[in-house]
Amino acid sequence: MTGGELDQKVLYIGGFGRSGSTLVERILGQLPGFCSAGEIVFLWQRGLIDGQLCGCGVPVPECEFWSRVGKTAFGGWDQIDAHEMLAPIYSWFTEGFDTADIRDAKALLGELG
Numbered sequence: 001m002t003g004g005e006l007d008q009k010v011l012y013i014g015g016f017g018r019s020g021s022t023l024v025e026r027i028l029g030q031l032p033g034f035c036s037a038g039e040i041v042f043l044w045q046r047g048l049i050d051g052q053l054c055g056c057g058v059p060v061p062e063c064e065f066w067s068r069v070g071k072t073a074f075g076g077w078d079q080i081d082a083h084e085m086l087a088p089i090y091s092w093f094t095e096g097f098d099t100a101d102i103r104d105a106k107a108l109l110g111e112l113g
């Protein structure tokens with residue numbers, strides 16, 4: 001680390017579901033010098049808020065790897081509010097949900113029970 005910044009490169013792999021991006025990530029994660037973080041987009045909600053299991057088999061908040069990440073990044077997960085971290089992300093997706101098609105679909109789902 002120099003100047004408070006991580007001296008690491010980040011490789012972002014994006015893809016649609018079932019596109020093979022997870023396979024590529026898993027393969028790269030096996031190489032020396034790579035650290036595979038998985039679907040990090042779900043870290044806040046599924047990992048920290050819902051407490052779902054990490055790939056290592058323990059809940060994310062108790063996982064040794066993710067605990068070290070939280071401590072390095074924020075001084076510990078208890079120093080931040082995951083809901084607060086998600087708020088700006090969720091606000092990105094509020095537009096477009098109130099369209100006629102969405103309203104019609106919602107009404108139909110309501111009628112179907």
Ligand SMILES: [Zn+2]
Nearest residue numbers: 054056063065
């Ligand atoms: Zn883990």
